[in-house]
Amino acid sequence: GQNIDQPTEMTATEGAIVQINCTYQTSGFNGLFWYQQHAGEAPTFLSYNVLDGLEEKGRFSSFLSRSKGYSYLLLKELQMKDSASYLCAVRDRMNSGYSTLTFGKGTMLLVSP
Amino acid sequence: GAVVSQHPSRVICKSGTSVKIECRSLDFQATTMFWYRQFPKQSLMLMATSNEGSKATYEQGVEKDKFLINHASLTLSTLTVTSAHPEDSSFYICSARPSGAGHARTGNTIYFGEGSWLTVV
Numbered sequence: 650g651q652n653i654d655q656p657t658e659m660t661a662t663e664g665a666i667v668q669i670n671c672t673y674q675t676s677g678f679n680g681l682f683w684y685q686q687h688a689g690e691a692p693t694f695l696s697y698n699v700l701d702g703l704e705e706k707g708r709f710s711s712f713l714s715r716s717k718g719y720s721y722l723l724l725k726e727l728q729m730k731d732s733a734s735y736l737c738a739v740r741d742r743m744n745s746g747y748s749t750l751t752f753g754k755g756t757m758l759l760v761s762p
Numbered sequence: 763g764a765v766v767s768q769h770p771s772r773v774i775c776k777s778g779t780s781v782k783i784e785c786r787s788l789d790f791q792a793t794t795m796f797w798y799r800q801f802p803k804q805s806l807m808l809m810a811t812s813n814e815g816s817k818a819t820y821e822q823g824v825e826k827d828k829f830l831i832n833h834a835s836l837t838l839s840t841l842t843v844t845s846a847h848p849e850d851s852s853f854y855i856c857s858a859r860p861s862g863a864g865h866a867r868t869g870n871t872i873y874f875g876e877g878s879w880l881t882v883v
Contacts, residue, residue: 682872691855691874692806736805749819750796750857750872754805 653753655737660759661727669722669756671737679742683711683722686734686755695722695735724758732760765789766858768875775882780844783878785856791836792858796872797829800853812839836861846882854878 652674661667673681680699684692696704698713698720710723722735734755741749765788775781785795793814798806810831811819818831830842839858843850855877 689853691877694871694873697871749808749811749821751808752798752806 653737653739653751655735655753655756657754658757658759660761663727663729663760663762665727666723666725667727667758669724669735669737669758671720671722671753673718673720673737673739673753675718675739675741677742678715678739680740681711681713681720682738682740682750683709683720684736684738684752685731686736688734692736727760729760729762732758734758766856766873766875768856768878770878771876772879773881775846775880777847777882778845780842781846781880782840782842783854783856783880785839785841785858785875787837787858787860787873790858790860792839793836793861795833795839795856795858797831797839797841798855798857800855800877802853806855809841814839843880846880848882851880851882854880 655671659667680697682697683695685695686692695709696706696711698704698711701713701715703710703712708725713720724731734757736755737753738750767786767788769784773781795812797809799809800806808821809824812831812833814833814836820826828844833839856875857872859872
């Protein structure tokens, strides 16, 4: 199984930059995902990392270090609509060949004016 | 982009009855689909991995006989909650990964359905 840790809550100001960290422990790492989830809605895909380094996509960037079992999601130029829960999810490839996707508990980000 | 449709979006059923939730990939084939459950203010918890043409793989603590999963085709997986109880009331979400995504970075995106709110009364 996996052990995925991320902060429970974070607050930031509109226009600022925020970094949400995620650490994980897994045996068959096969990729790390970041999702955004607004209350009552399904998660929406933000980013995917499988190799070390930084992936940039507009205002969102995600970083991965496989040796450290560490990832972060960087949000720039924060907007009020960015207030949501951000979920770190790790994919494990099982011995059976199939993969599972396990989510962290999510980080609730509150953006204030 | 790829779309996963989940139906129904909301359902209320009586205690002791069964309810079926469908998950369809509309414009891609998915060998593997995932079923999650999410209680209020909690993260998604993987219930089972649904594999087309074979038995689903259930996570520890999830009752196979209570949560029946059928993945009869490459575009459809169903979750049936049998003999539902009020504690089964939850938000159920499916996700699907396009078959043959290989190692393409964007191809590893996993698409989620809209979720189904189940209320057992």
